[in-house]
Amino acid sequence: MEPAKRKYDFIVIGLAVFAMFFGAGSLIFPPYLGMTSGNDWFLGFLCFFFTDVGLAFVTVVAMIRGTGKMSGMTGVIGKVPSVIINTVVLVCVGPLFIVPRSAATTFEMAIVPLPISFHSLIFSVLFFTIVWILAIRRSRLVDVIGKYLTPVMLVALLILIIVGVLYPLGRAAEPTSSSVVKDGIIAGYQAMDVLGALTVAIVVMANVTSRGYTEKKERVGITAKACVVAGGMLFLVYCGLTYLGASVSQFYHVNTVNQASLIVAITNDLFGFYGTLLLGIIVALASLTTAVGVASAVAAYFETLFGGKVSYSVLITIVILFSTVVSNFGLTTIIRFAEPVLSLVYPVIIVLIVLSFLQDKIKNPRVYQLATLFALLTSFCSVGGMPFVNEMPLAAYGFEWILPAVAGGLIGVCIPSKRKI
Numbered sequence: 001m002e003p004a005k006r007k008y009d010f011i012v013i014g015l016a017v018f019a020m021f022f023g024a025g026s027l028i029f030p031p032y033l034g035m036t037s038g039n040d041w042f043l044g045f046l047c048f049f050f051t052d053v054g055l056a057f058v059t060v061v062a063m064i065r066g067t068g069k070m071s072g073m074t075g076v077i078g079k080v081p082s083v084i085i086n087t088v089v090l091v092c093v094g095p096l097f098i099v100p101r102s103a104a105t106t107f108e109m110a111i112v113p114l115p116i117s118f119h120s121l122i123f124s125v126l127f128f129t130i131v132w133i134l135a136i137r138r139s140r141l142v143d144v145i146g147k148y149l150t151p152v153m154l155v156a157l158l159i160l161i162i163v164g165v166l167y168p169l170g171r172a173a174e175p176t177s178s179s180v181v182k183d184g185i186i187a188g189y190q191a192m193d194v195l196g197a198l199t200v201a202i203v204v205m206a207n208v209t210s211r212g213y214t215e216k217k218e219r220v221g222i223t224a225k226a227c228v229v230a231g232g233m234l235f236l237v238y239c240g241l242t243y244l245g246a247s248v249s250q251f252y253h254v255n256t257v258n259q260a261s262l263i264v265a266i267t268n269d270l271f272g273f274y275g276t277l278l279l280g281i282i283v284a285l286a287s288l289t290t291a292v293g294v295a296s297a298v299a300a301y302f303e304t305l306f307g308g309k310v311s312y313s314v315l316i317t318i319v320i321l322f323s324t325v326v327s328n329f330g331l332t333t334i335i336r337f338a339e340p341v342l343s344l345v346y347p348v349i350i351v352l353i354v355l356s357f358l359q360d361k362i363k364n365p366r367v368y369q370l371a372t373l374f375a376l377l378t379s380f381c382s383v384g385g386m387p388f389v390n391e392m393p394l395a396a397y398g399f400e401w402i403l404p405a406v407a408g409g410l411i412g413v414c415i416p417s418k419r420k421i
Helices: 009-021 026-065 070-077 079-096 098-111 120-136 141-166 180-191 193-210 216-247 259-305 312-327 331-356 365-383 387-391 402-413
Strands: none
Touching: 009 026, 009 141, 009 193, 009 216, 026 070, 026 180, 026 193, 026 216, 026 259, 026 331, 070 079, 070 193, 070 331, 070 365, 079 098, 079 193, 079 259, 079 312, 079 331, 098 120, 098 259, 098 312, 098 331, 120 259, 120 312, 141 216, 141 259, 180 193, 180 331, 193 216, 193 331, 216 259, 259 312, 259 331, 331 365, 331 402, 365 387, 365 402
């Protein structure tokens, strides 16, 4: 018997989507962006929101229009390139960035403010030991914690934002950034919600289907409405956090604080030590659930990729050991290293997202292959510091790869292929 559809299903699904995207890692970027953007903070925020939340939700809708799986979007360029892209994405959202960043963020926000001396190596070992215990058993404790923790963290942040707006700590200074727009775009990349959306869409697809939305048009419609609900909530939270960063831009600078220590400093200025302690505990639990969830997803992916030849327990151990090592480089180093890597990965993913809406009309795989190839090569030249890239259209905004991608797609139209999509 088909499940009964309810009028407000989109709100329930929207809240679930919000919980999946609302993590401790992402909340450290808006305040820092606000600090560097100064009185141009809202422009920087809009660029961040577009490249983070906006593109993430477009990705979810795009995948729901298809098979709901990563391979459905990346498979158009061929089996081997698809596996490579999927693997790179999972490594980025897993042991390379998000999982170690969870530990590094927790250390900066929950341990450093304490009046005790605690080495980051010892903390990371303890943190990832807990992650390993929960992940190796695939414990449902994480789901339970996450279910109740998200609203608690949301309420805590809303209180922080409301107090910060009603009693601002200062006024926005002149921007210290040479390009607020580009900084907003890069911060959106750093949040990595677009890459995360490739796996979140799988959960959304299951949720939507279980509620009786089995037809493609119904699935897309309810998902789009749910994303509007989640997007509205994230807009308010991230906008408020960006404003908080702008309000202290006269007092804090890039040379004195990093992404995590800035939100800690703001909390301490508004609520004192105990407010900072409470935020640190909430962030620690949120980071723990994120680390377990992401590490488990990565291990499960590689278990499938290797056809079960390498067990989940071995893979999750490798992921966590690698993450432990990376986390000890510190949050600032992780974020700095992530920037060029994400600048290479994102253009390819964005091209595939956009082209996925045209799969009903474009059946020639050469279009997808050359569009992504040209985007990748342009991004590689940009990251490599080749000067001619700076003269290309849209380079000032970090979108120098768009026109080459379009050119590659048009060339692909002219090259026939025996394989059809």
